[in-house]
Amino acid sequence: MSLFDILGPVMVGPSSSHTAGAARIGYICYKLMDEPIERAEIGLYGSFLATGRGHGTDRALVAGLLGMKPADERIPESFELAKQQNLEFSFGRADFAEAHPNTVKLNLTGKSGRRLEVTAESIGGGRVRIRQIDGLEANFCGDYATLIVHNLDQPGHVAEVTSMLAHKSINIATMQLYRDGRGGHAVMVVECDREVPEESRKWLAHLEGIIKVTYLSMEE
Amino acid sequence: MALKSLEELANIATASGDPFWCVVLKEDIKERQVTKEESFAKMEGMYLAMKEADKQYDGKLRSRSGLSGGDGQRLNEYLDKGESLCGDFITTVMMRAVKMGESNACMKRIVAAPTAGSCGVLPAVLVTMEERFGFSIEQMTQALYVAAGIGEVIAERAFISGAQGGCQAEIGSASAMAAGAAVFLYGGTTQQILHACAMALKNLLGLTCDPVAGLVEVPCIKRNILGAVNALTSADVALAGVKSAIPPDEVIDTMRSIGSMLPKALRETGEGGLAISPEGIKIMEKQQKE
Ligand code: SF4
Numbered sequence: 019m020s021l022f023d024i025l026g027p028v029m030v031g032p033s034s035s036h037t038a039g040a041a042r043i044g045y046i047c048y049k050l051m052d053e054p055i056e057r058a059e060i061g062l063y064g065s066f067l068a069t070g071r072g073h074g075t076d077r078a079l080v081a082g083l084l085g086m087k088p089a090d091e092r093i094p095e096s097f098e099l100a101k102q103q104n105l106e107f108s109f110g111r112a113d114f115a116e117a118h119p120n121t122v123k124l125n126l127t128g129k130s131g132r133r134l135e136v137t138a139e140s141i142g143g144g145r146v147r148i149r150q151i152d153g154l155e156a157n158f159c160g161d162y163a164t165l166i167v168h169n170l171d172q173p174g175h176v177a178e179v180t181s182m183l184a185h186k187s188i189n190i191a192t193m194q195l196y197r198d199g200r201g202g203h204a205v206m207v208v209e210c211d212r213e214v215p216e217e218s219r220k221w222l223a224h225l226e227g228i229i230k231v232t233y234l235s236m237e238e
Numbered sequence: 239m240a241l242k243s244l245e246e247l248a249n250i251a252t253a254s255g256d257p258f259w260c261v262v263l264k265e266d267i268k269e270r271q272v273t274k275e276e277s278f279a280k281m282e283g284m285y286l287a288m289k290e291a292d293k294q295y296d297g298k299l300r301s302r303s304g305l306s307g308g309d310g311q312r313l314n315e316y317l318d319k320g321e322s323l324c325g326d327f328i329t330t331v332m333m334r335a336v337k338m339g340e341s342n343a344c345m346k347r348i349v350a351a352p353t354a355g356s357c358g359v360l361p362a363v364l365v366t367m368e369e370r371f372g373f374s375i376e377q378m379t380q381a382l383y384v385a386a387g388i389g390e391v392i393a394e395r396a397f398i399s400g401a402q403g404g405c406q407a408e409i410g411s412a413s414a415m416a417a418g419a420a421v422f423l424y425g426g427t428t429q430q431i432l433h434a435c436a437m438a439l440k441n442l443l444g445l446t447c448d449p450v451a452g453l454v455e456v457p458c459i460k461r462n463i464l465g466a467v468n469a470l471t472s473a474d475v476a477l478a479g480v481k482s483a484i485p486p487d488e489v490i491d492t493m494r495s496i497g498s499m500l501p502k503a504l505r506e507t508g509e510g511g512l513a514i515s516p517e518g519i520k521i522m523e524k525q526q527k528e
Contacts, residue, residue, distance in 0.1 A: 024389035031342030032454040069452035094345040
């Protein structure tokens with residue numbers, strides 16, 4: 019916890035968890051998508067579902083999907099702005115056996131038809147955690163440039179990713195590995211101290227056994 | 239992380255000869271690996287954002303629930319008549335606290351300090367003190383370090399969210415932070431800063447978090463008045479040389495123990511307290527229908 023977790027964030031009200039955190043989740047999805055989003059099906063869970071409307075959680079999420087950050091004063095008008103920018107959205111409820119009380123699941127479709135499913139939670143003070151991407155576990159907070167690689171669960175893929183990063187002199191801050199027992203799929207979540215260049219990501223995406231590469235850039 | 243004890247911070251200040259705010263600044267430099275200038279500029283930015291948010295209040299706005307808005311305007315008109323019971327200075331503080339709380343409820347830009355629900359306490363005290371006594375922005379920024387240092391110790395030893403510790407953790411913490419900052423600005427000693435903080439927090443121990451319909455509006459907005467005025471009275475008492483019988487760190491620990499004893503219904507769940515008063519339930523049912 020730093021001083022600026024105590025004073026701050028500068029944010030649009032009324033709630034750091036229900037408004038600022040929601041906008042941040044939307045914004046991270048916007049960055050992960052890396053192209054304009056055209057459709058968003060948003061499922062709310064727990065306290066997000068119960069008190070989200072009164073807290074502007076819905077508007078904040080949509081604002082984030084349009085690229086707005088938690089301090090953006092256009093958040094209250096995000097529904098109208100979404101219309102202008104051809105983002106269609108709908109809200110429903112999400113069901114989880116067990117989840118953080120402020121959890122949301124987003125099913126997104128981009129302009130090129132690219133799809134992305136994200137489950138995220140707002141953990142307080144405007145901070146968030148991404149818990150699932152495309153149905154596979156993940157655990158990152160969006161404070162670092164983050165590389166998410168979905169691959170077939172077979173030997174060699176971790177080495178491909180780490181040697182590519184070493185080759186580009188990119189230091190790894192954290193790395194997580196998860197596997198989906200049934201599907202034979204695995205995921206690597208790598209938080210990096212520097213940006214991973216686009217051509218390196220493209221190179222990865224074309225390797226055999228790599229299913230999908232998703233990337234969260236810290237660049238504005 | 240070294241900000242675990244107010245007593246320890248005070249000892250570092252005495253040993254090094256640095257003022258309290260400077261000890262906190264140095265911790266930030268260490269913790270976040272930034273320069274002194276970067277840290278100071280960021281903190282100044284927080285103060286300027288508070289001032290801007292205060293200026294941007296719009297008395298015509300109403301919250302989405304329809305529960306709040308316009309009371310800051312009412313207090314402003316009352317203040318302008320110059321006949322308030324508490325006098326112009328305190329009434330201005332009260333007005334600012336309500337305005338910020340309403341701006342927050344109406345989805346305007348605010349600074350969480352330490353939370354959005356308690357965002358009115360610090361600016362109400364600080365902006366009004368700046369206006370009244372003509373402190374420089376540099377001094378105001380230093381005062382924010384005092385406040386943030388106190389807040390961080392509270393967060394480390396106890397909590398700063400209503401869900402964890404009840405409203406004592408939000409309005410109580412904000413009030414303790416503002417009390418320390420006010421003593422600093424008014425020229426008090428480090429020990430006076432600590433004792434003001436302890437007395438402010440003691441007064442709010444046990445305060446429950448019971449927002450009606452789960453929204454950060456009732457009772458939150460008006461509790462910002464309580465937090466701000468309590469900060470100033472506690473500051474004055476400390477400046478008079480009065481000490482808290484219970485040491486500051488122990489008061490914070492007490493808040494923690496009370497918070498963990500509070501039933502869940504009184505920790506931001508909307509299942510107890512004012513939230514389940516007959517009127518509170520009526521409001522909640524109306525919200526759910528919409
Ligand atoms: S009642 Fe609860 S939500 Fe409202 S200000 Fe206090 S702690 Fe925050």
